[in-house]
Amino acid sequence: MITAENIVKSYHGEQVLKGVSLTVEDGEFVSIMGESGSGKSTLLSILGGFLTPDGGRVLWDGTPLSSLTEARLFALRSTRLGFVFQFFRLVPTLRVRDNMLLPATLGGRVGADTEDYLSELVDRLQLGHLLGKYPTELSGGQCQRVAIVRALVYRPETVILDEPTGALDSGMEGRVMALLRHVNEKEGTTVIQVTHSQAVAAYGRRLIRLSDGEICG
Numbered sequence: 001m002i003t004a005e006n007i008v009k010s011y012h013g014e015q016v017l018k019g020v021s022l023t024v025e026d027g028e029f030v031s032i033m034g035e036s037g038s039g040k041s042t043l044l045s046i047l048g049g050f051l052t053p054d055g056g057r058v059l060w061d062g063t064p065l066s067s068l069t070e071a072r073l074f075a076l077r078s079t080r081l082g083f084v085f086q087f088f089r090l091v092p093t094l095r096v097r098d099n100m101l102l103p104a105t106l107g108g109r110v111g112a113d114t115e116d117y118l119s120e121l122v123d124r125l126q127l128g129h130l131l132g133k134y135p136t137e138l139s140g141g142q143c144q145r146v147a148i149v150r151a152l153v154y155r156p157e158t159v160i161l162d163e164p165t166g167a168l169d170s171g172m173e174g175r176v177m178a179l180l181r182h183v184n185e186k187e188g189t190t191v192i193q194v195t196h197s198q199a200v201a202a203y204g205r206r207l208i209r210l211s212d213g214e215i216c217g
């Protein structure tokens with residue numbers, strides 16, 4: 001369970017999140033929508049422990065992230081969370097396949113079935129012909145799909161995705177969303193996604209609207 005309590009965050013004196021509270025239970029599939037600039041990416045980064053709020057706190061299963069050392073937080077993130085950044089953050093010096101396996105390797109999560117699961121994910125998102133390439137040789141949509149595989153391959157308990165279909169055509173969008181529905185329903189993975197698309201949001205079973213740094217409706 002991920003809980004945010006009264007999260008406040010400012011950049012250069014301007015408040016971007018103005019007291020956001022929410023709880024996401026294990027196994028939920030939650031969509032977050034809101035205008036550009038409403039603080040969605042900032043909120044996801046804070047929920048994932050990549051960014052520290054100025055006020056309030058985030059708890060994972062009751063443990064405040066602020067109580068953890070940087071090393072413990074890293075260990076927790078890299079074993080329990082898959083995160084797809086809005087702008088992907090692939091490692092430019094690593095080939096696609098090594099990018100996909102990097103967090104799993106760092107988190108010590110490469111298991112007996114990792115290779116098989118990687119192949120399955122790569123097939124589902126049609127990335128097999130790109131495994132030996134570098135991120136700079138890929139389109140935006142291809143980078144996005146690589147980032148999604150990277151987030152899912154070690155079967156994290158929770159996956160957080162920032163506009164995961166923003167660079168995809170509708171066919172590939174359908175494949176990605178079917179995959180997210182599959183991991184949610186069949187593996188019990190908690191899914192938290194930000195999207196601008198009503199159709200993509202509808203895959204979630206709960207919708208949270210963010211407006212001007214606050215949850216509304």
Ligand SMILES: Nc1ncnc2c1ncn2[C@@H]1O[C@H](COP(=O)(O)OP(=O)(O)O)[C@@H](O)[C@H]1O
Nearest residue numbers: 011012016034035036037038039040041042043
């Ligand atoms: N690292 C940063 N430094 C300064 N301002 C930022 C930074 N990140 C985001 N912002 C600002 O905070 C606001 C919310 O950004 P963001 O969380 O990315 O919104 P969204 O994802 O909803 O579009 C925007 O006005 C953006 O310009």
Ligand SMILES: [Mg+2]
Nearest residue numbers: 040041086162
């Ligand atoms: Mg954003």
